[in-house]
Amino acid sequence: MTTSQPAKHPTSLEALRDALRQFAAERDWDQFHTPKNLATALSVEVAELLEHFQWLTPEQSQRMTTAQLAAIRLELADVLLYLIRLSDRLGVDLLVAAVDKMAINAKKYPVDLAKGTAKKYTEL
Amino acid sequence: MTTSQPAKHPTSLEALRDALRQFAAERDWDQFHTPKNLATALSVEVAELLEHFQWLTPEQSQRMTTAQLAAIRLELADVLLYLIRLSDRLGVDLLVAAVDKMAINAKKYPVDLAKGTAKKYTEL
Amino acid sequence: MTTSQPAKHPTSLEALRDALRQFAAERDWDQFHTPKNLATALSVEVAELLEHFQWLTPEQSQRMTTAQLAAIRLELADVLLYLIRLSDRLGVDLLVAAVDKMAINAKKYPVDLAKGTAKKYTEL
Amino acid sequence: MTTSQPAKHPTSLEALRDALRQFAAERDWDQFHTPKNLATALSVEVAELLEHFQWLTPEQSQRMTTAQLAAIRLELADVLLYLIRLSDRLGVDLLVAAVDKMAINAKKYPVDLAKGTAKKYTEL
Numbered sequence: 001m002t003t004s005q006p007a008k009h010p011t012s013l014e015a016l017r018d019a020l021r022q023f024a025a026e027r028d029w030d031q032f033h034t035p036k037n038l039a040t041a042l043s044v045e046v047a048e049l050l051e052h053f054q055w056l057t058p059e060q061s062q063r064m065t066t067a068q069l070a071a072i073r074l075e076l077a078d079v080l081l082y083l084i085r086l087s088d089r090l091g092v093d094l095l096v097a098a099v100d101k102m103a104i105n106a107k108k109y110p111v112d113l114a115k116g117t118a119k120k121y122t123e124l
Numbered sequence: 125m126t127t128s129q130p131a132k133h134p135t136s137l138e139a140l141r142d143a144l145r146q147f148a149a150e151r152d153w154d155q156f157h158t159p160k161n162l163a164t165a166l167s168v169e170v171a172e173l174l175e176h177f178q179w180l181t182p183e184q185s186q187r188m189t190t191a192q193l194a195a196i197r198l199e200l201a202d203v204l205l206y207l208i209r210l211s212d213r214l215g216v217d218l219l220v221a222a223v224d225k226m227a228i229n230a231k232k233y234p235v236d237l238a239k240g241t242a243k244k245y246t247e248l
Numbered sequence: 249m250t251t252s253q254p255a256k257h258p259t260s261l262e263a264l265r266d267a268l269r270q271f272a273a274e275r276d277w278d279q280f281h282t283p284k285n286l287a288t289a290l291s292v293e294v295a296e297l298l299e300h301f302q303w304l305t306p307e308q309s310q311r312m313t314t315a316q317l318a319a320i321r322l323e324l325a326d327v328l329l330y331l332i333r334l335s336d337r338l339g340v341d342l343l344v345a346a347v348d349k350m351a352i353n354a355k356k357y358p359v360d361l362a363k364g365t366a367k368k369y370t371e372l
Numbered sequence: 373m374t375t376s377q378p379a380k381h382p383t384s385l386e387a388l389r390d391a392l393r394q395f396a397a398e399r400d401w402d403q404f405h406t407p408k409n410l411a412t413a414l415s416v417e418v419a420e421l422l423e424h425f426q427w428l429t430p431e432q433s434q435r436m437t438t439a440q441l442a443a444i445r446l447e448l449a450d451v452l453l454y455l456i457r458l459s460d461r462l463g464v465d466l467l468v469a470a471v472d473k474m475a476i477n478a479k480k481y482p483v484d485l486a487k488g489t490a491k492k493y494t495e496l
Contacts, residue, residue: 012136016222023226027233028240032303036177036185039170040302042203043415046163046170047295053160054288055280055490057430061160064214073216076207077225079166080218083203090188092197094204098140101201102147109151116152118427156427164426167291171419178412179366179404182305242303260384264470271474275481276488284425284433287418290451294411294418301408309408312462321464325473327414327455328466331448338436340445342452346388349449350395357399364400 013084013094020085038086045082049075137208137218144209162210169206173199261332261342268333286334293330297323385456385466392457410458417454421447 024030052072053061064072087094108121117124148154176196177185188196211218232245241248272278300320301309312320335342356369365372396402424444425433436444459466480493489496 013219016219016226019226023229026235027238029238029242031240032242034182034185035188036180036182037303039174039177039185040298040412043167043170043174044295044299044302046167047292050163050167050288051292053163054292055285056160058158058160061158061163062213064159069214069216072214073221074225074228076211076214076216076218077221079203079207080222081225081229083200083207087200089186090193090196090200092193092200094200095137095140097197097201098204101198101205102140102143104198105147105205111150114151114153116155118153118156161427164288164422168419168423168426171416174412175416178416179409261467264467264474267474271477274483275486277486277490279488280490282430282433283436284428284430287422287425287433291415291418291422294415298411298415301411304408306406306408309406309411310461312407317462317464320462321469322473322476324455324459324462324464324466325469327451328470329473329477331451331455335448337434338441338444338448340441340448342448343385343388345445345449346452349446349453350388350391352446353395353453359398362399362401364403366401366404 016081017084017088020081021088024085033085033089035086035089038082038089042079042082042086045075045078049079140205141208141212144205145212148209157209157213159210159213162206162213166203166206166210169199169202173203264329265332265336268329269336272333281333281337283334283337286330286337290327290330290334293323293326297327388453389456389460392453393460396457405457405461407458407461410454410461414451414454414458417447417450421451 024033049072052068052075084094087097109124113124114121148157173196176192176199208218211221233248237248238245272281297320300316300323332342335345357372361372362369396405421444424440424447456466459469481496485496486493
């Protein structure tokens with residue numbers, strides 16, 4: 001018996017990565033999963049997420065209904081799944097990359113300059 | 125002592141979520157971080173990632189140069205960071221949502237129907 | 249008699265702009281049509297267009313079926329409609345802006361440097 | 373002398389389409405301009421436009437500074453240029469498609485149902 005579902009309570013992105021590998025392999029989808037195609041699919045998923053917010057006021061986006069949130073939750077999941085899959089195909093360790101990027105962001109946006117402003121770092 | 129950087133080797137998304145909370149709090153950025161704005165920013169980050177692939181052939185996207193990959197790696201990180209932040213603001217546990225979505229995907233795309241085709245589940 | 253449809257064969261973007269104004273006014277939609285929301289909606293429409301291409305090879309994208317093309321044609325239309333509407337709300341004349349941008353692009357990408365390469369102008 | 377710039381005051385999308393054809397031909401760019409790649413590039417351009425709005429309140433997005441508007445104007449132009457180019461490569465007449473889509477939208481969103489609501493037509 002093969003299954004492409006991860007354990008009920010994954011504690012790491014690695015478990016999801018492995019489940020996605022198996023999911024694609026079982027369906028012979030590696031041929032479609034070029035980094036270019038996966039980056040495109042990721043972009044499409046993010047837009048499906050964004051669609052839920054497009055006409056909302058800032059306030060409305062902070063108090064979603066249960067039904068809205070249930071739909072959004074699954075869109076967030078899709079984004080994560082494609083992001084993990086794309087990173088895997090590129091050989092990138094997402095968590096390590098994220099830690100590195102946070103260190104870069106901390107330098108780009110020093111607290112004393114960035115406090116209370118949404119300006120881009122190039123304009124601080 | 126305050127620091128918004130996570131430990132060198134995070135083993136969970138929770139560590140990044142907490143670091144991002146502190147990063148925003150230190151800069152008084154919670155005012156900008158509505159779910160709507162974060163979903164928009166996520167979309168912008170994904171496009172910065174996609175830009176690296178836009179003119180590549182499928183083959184070229186599978187053998188990136190070291191320089192390309194270094195840049196792409198940080199874009200992937202940005203996408204993850206905004207995704208974590210947005211999920212946090214919405215109260216969504218990303219990993220649990222991803223596991224739930226994989227189960228849904230497995231039903232949408234049964235192996236016998238989806239094998240070797242890139243068709244959408246509505247057309248299988 | 250009111251109608252929000254433009255004449256059968258519009259010869260200008262202005263006709264569409266006026267039809268869109270009337271369409272929104274009749275539905276009391278100006279309240280939702282802030283530039284920010286329209287830019288977001290434009291982004292969502294472009295992703296719906298992009299979705300049709302996400303798993304295609306370059307060759308497949310050059311010989312779409314009639315059914316694919318019929319769907320894509322309407323997505324292209326949606327992108328144009330939101331683009332016109334957004335430009336209108338910002339007071340931008342799209343055609344004049346496009347002419348100005350082409351002149352800028354011609355300087356960014358001189359024929360002798362840009363010929364046969366997909367590099368960004370910053371790397372030429 | 374060859375030039376890929378349209379006349380100073382174009383009165384039609386056709387003039388821009390022809391100028392874009394010449395621009396690409398002069399640079400030997402047709403090889404990169406597959407529909408798939410152009411749809412991707414269009415998506416990237418829209419995100420560059422959206423970036424200007426990401427942290428703004430609805431009110432701020434309605435009173436942009438002159439500098440912001442000058443930058444946004446050129447992003448709108450880029451979106452139009454890629455949209456025209458993509459439509460051209462697919463053999464789609466954008467204006468006719470837009471007229472057709474407006475007729476469809478009028479049926480999807482009848483005034484009496486759609487008035488004052490931002491709901492999707494499937495939920496009206």
